[in-house]
Amino acid sequence: MTTTRFAPSPTGYIHVGNLRTALMNYLIARKAGGTFILRIDDTDPERSKEEYVDAIKQDLEWLGLHWDKVERQSDRLDRYAEAADKLREMGRFYEAFETPTELDLKRKKQLNMGKPPVYDRAALNLSDAEKDALRAERGNGVWRFKLDHERIEWTDGILGDISIDAASVSDPVLIRGDGQVLYTIASVVDDTEMGVTDVVRGSDHVTNTATQIQIIEALGGQCPRFAHHSLLTGPLGEALSKRLGTLALRDLREQGVQPMALLSLMARLGSSDPVELRSDMAELIEGFDVNRFGAAPTKFDVQDLFPLTAKHLQSLPLTDVADAVEDAGVPADLAEPFWAMARENITTLADLKGWWELCRDGAEPLIADEDREFIAEAVALLPDGPFDGETWGTWTKAVKEATGRKGKGLFMPLRKALTGMERGPEMAALLPLLQVIRARG
Numbered sequence: 179m180t181t182t183r184f185a186p187s188p189t190g191y192i193h194v195g196n197l198r199t200a201l202m203n204y205l206i207a208r209k210a211g212g213t214f215i216l217r218i219d220d221t222d223p224e225r226s227k228e229e230y231v232d233a234i235k236q237d238l239e240w241l242g243l244h245w246d247k248v249e250r251q252s253d254r255l256d257r258y259a260e261a262a263d264k265l266r267e268m269g270r271f272y273e274a275f276e277t278p279t280e281l282d283l284k285r286k287k288q289l290n291m292g293k294p295p296v297y298d299r300a301a302l303n304l305s306d307a308e309k310d311a312l313r314a315e316r317g318n319g320v321w322r323f324k325l326d327h328e329r330i331e332w333t334d335g336i337l338g339d340i341s342i343d344a345a346s347v348s349d350p351v352l353i354r355g356d357g358q359v360l361y362t363i364a365s366v367v368d369d370t371e372m373g374v375t376d377v378v379r380g381s382d383h384v385t386n387t388a389t390q391i392q393i394i395e396a397l398g399g400q401c402p403r404f405a406h407h408s409l410l411t412g413p414l415g416e417a418l419s420k421r422l423g424t425l426a427l428r429d430l431r432e433q434g435v436q437p438m439a440l441l442s443l444m445a446r447l448g449s450s451d452p453v454e455l456r457s458d459m460a461e462l463i464e465g466f467d468v469n470r471f472g473a474a475p476t477k478f479d480v481q482d483l484f485p486l487t488a489k490h491l492q493s494l495p496l497t498d499v500a501d502a503v504e505d506a507g508v509p510a511d512l513a514e515p516f517w518a519m520a521r522e523n524i525t526t527l528a529d530l531k532g533w534w535e536l537c538r539d540g541a542e543p544l545i546a547d548e549d550r551e552f553i554a555e556a557v558a559l560l561p562d563g564p565f566d567g568e569t570w571g572t573w574t575k576a577v578k579e580a581t582g583r584k585g586k587g588l589f590m591p592l593r594k595a596l597t598g599m600e601r602g603p604e605m606a607a608l609l610p611l612l613q614v615i616r617a618r619g
């Protein structure tokens with residue numbers, strides 16, 4: 179059965195880059211009728227925070243990316259210790275004692291000599307007595323996985339055929355000196371034991387994948403299918419990594435971005451299919467294919483989310499936005515006609531407030547000198563209430579007959595006088611909502 183997971187580290191809020199990973203894994207699982215696991219990668223007790231775990235769940239729920247199961251790596255430390263023992267018994271695990279400064283120096287030397295900065299495995303030559311002495315002096319060493327120096331190959335769902343020479347990669351540290359298990363092994367143990375069949379993640383993980391394939395094989399596990407999506411850049415191709423902090427999902431929510439707009443964009447951005455606003459999750463699932471994504475960096479422009487949000491809002495019935503309409507201050511008996519008028523004229527729900535204020539308080543009229551007389555005449559012709567969708571038509575017809583004005587010369591001065599703006603909602607829909615006019619009628 180298809181099983182995927184989204185595996186954030188709870189060390190911050192999730193952003194659009196994380197969402198790409200979450201969404202792709204979610205859609206693969208749902209399309210196949212499989213299982214989607216939310217895995218909290220919290221093996222780092224210092225940086226992991228409970229508030230971020232809660233925030234990640236809230237953000238996913240907001241988007242409707244519901245998970246079938248939550249797993250926490252901090253609950254599974256004994257499983258990782260067992261796997262580490264197994265690697266030790268196999269002779270694939272060795273303790274190394276270099277300090278970060280020593281490693282840095284080695285790297286610099288290698289680079290100076292034009293060699294790739296790969297760990298030189300010096301620790302493999304240490305005798306037991308030397309190790310004891312180093313341990314006594316420096317404390318426990320780190321544990322490195324001894325890679326087999328051969329080519330590591332897989333067919334990536336996005337990048338295609340990949341072949342990496344294991345000799346060009348340092349033996350990965352899987353356990354730190356203080357005993358903390360690192361993600362590289364924890365993830366392998368989880369993926370294997372939880373039956374994960376498909377792993378989609380960012381292309382910054384490609385080298386990890388190479389080493390993890392060897393660890394999975396050493397532990398006798400089944401390799402999942404891997405796909406690595408490209409990294410997001412800003413609209414001009416600039417690195418987004420520094421700005422990702424300002425592209426947290428909760429910030430976008432604050433700015434009024436609608437989940438369907440965000441999901442529709444992220445499910446297509448960087449793929450060979452055009453971005454289309456989808457009306458619900460079922461449509462997104464139906465149209466998703468991870469193999470249609472490209473390896474090139476993907477440009478992301480936060481501004482693209484707003485037209486999609488506006489379009490999505492236009493399609494919604496009042497029932498879906500009743501709370502927002504009420505919060506804007508609209509009385510219940512006007513909610514229906516107000517929404518019908520406003521929905522074509524908003525980018526986000528936050529704009530409702532302004533339209534309601536216009537309806538409630540009226541606007542500072544915009545009247546050109548040459549229109550003063552005309553407006554006074556028009557006001558005198560305003561029919562008696564109650565007002566409805568017909569009133570504007572009846573009224574402007576009467577004004578036309580009385581003044582001889584027509585077309586733009588008739589309608590524009592009226593619009594500007596009533597709304598203070600040259601553009602805006604259908605006047606026929608707006609007029610019955612204008613409380614000043616209602617009061618007068």
Ligand code: GLU
Nearest residue numbers: 185186187219361365379
């Ligand atoms: N916790 C890892 C990360 O956030 C997970 C990577 C993976 O999907 O394996 O980068």
